[in-house]
Amino acid sequence: MENFWFYVEMGLNHVLDLAAYDHILFLSALAIPFTFKSWKKVLLLATVFTITHCLSLLLSVFEIVVMDVSLIEFLIPVTIFLTAIFNIMYQKNINGNKRIVLHVLATAFFGLIHGFGFSNYFKMLISGEDEKITPLLGFATGIEISQVIIVMIVLLMAFFIQGIGKVKQSIFVLSASIIVLLITIPLLYQTFPWY
Template sequence: MNDFWFYIKLGFEHVLDLGAYDHILFLAALAVPFTFKSWKSVLVLATIFTIAHCTSLALSAFGLVNVDVSWIEFLIPVTIALTAIFNLYQLKGNKTTSSLGFHGIATAFFGLVHGFGFSNYFNMLMAEEENKLGPLLGFATGIEFSQVVIVLLVLCIAFLFLDVLKVKQKVFIAAASMLIVLITIPMLIETFPL
């Protein structure tokens, strides 16, 4: 049981690590178009992301798929930028809320990419583990808990801007999405595979 808690904590800290803020940026980009009125939709997306993230970890942990880490490290900021740009594209069509269809498929793909980005480190941790399913489930649980924290934080920020400060939703989504893209640009440059 102690090992299970270790992996829950690891998953929780993995997402909330301010030194590696790619998860936080991605989840922020994912949650920005939503409000507390549509909290179920954004939690569904976060869960899709968790399932995909852990699927790629499992594929790697069981030796079924090996990927080039340099490309994955580049694709992670690409997924963040694309999510934020998609938010801006939605605004062009006068949409302030996103549907789960395309967003769900994109989130699943992006979750796979992010999971492969963490797979080498995770595999080193699990090298001594005979049963890999328990650690994977613990890690997935920690990821899900931390993602709920981030999503709730973004929804609280949205509430503050939209309901308290009376900023128009389109302005909030546009400003937050552009800020996310700007923060992601150095990550894209730094990880670009030469």
């Protein structure tokens, strides 16, 4: 059980590490269009992201699917960039059913990419270990806890800025998404694998 908690901590640290902020950026971009009033949609997206990234993490760890690390490292900022663009394009229709279906499909695909990204770090952690299930469960649990923390922080920020600061939701979504885009552009350049 001690081994499990060690890997929970590693999962938490991996996502919440400010030096490696790509996962924080993606989860922030994912949560930006929502408020506490739309918690069911946030829960749906978080669940879809969790299922898909756990699936690709599992496939990668057991080497059922092997992905090029440099390609995955580039695709992660691409997912952040596209999510922020999606927020800007569809901000006027935040509550539309069509939008949530597109959001769910995009989140599922992006979750697969992020799972392969998590697996690169995780495989380094467990190199030389025979037993993979307990570390995998612990690491995935740590990732999930950190995701809840990030989403809650973004929703709280939205609540304070929109509710107390009286900023319109569309202005908040547009401004926050542009900030995410500006932070992501250097990541795209730094991880571009073909130059």
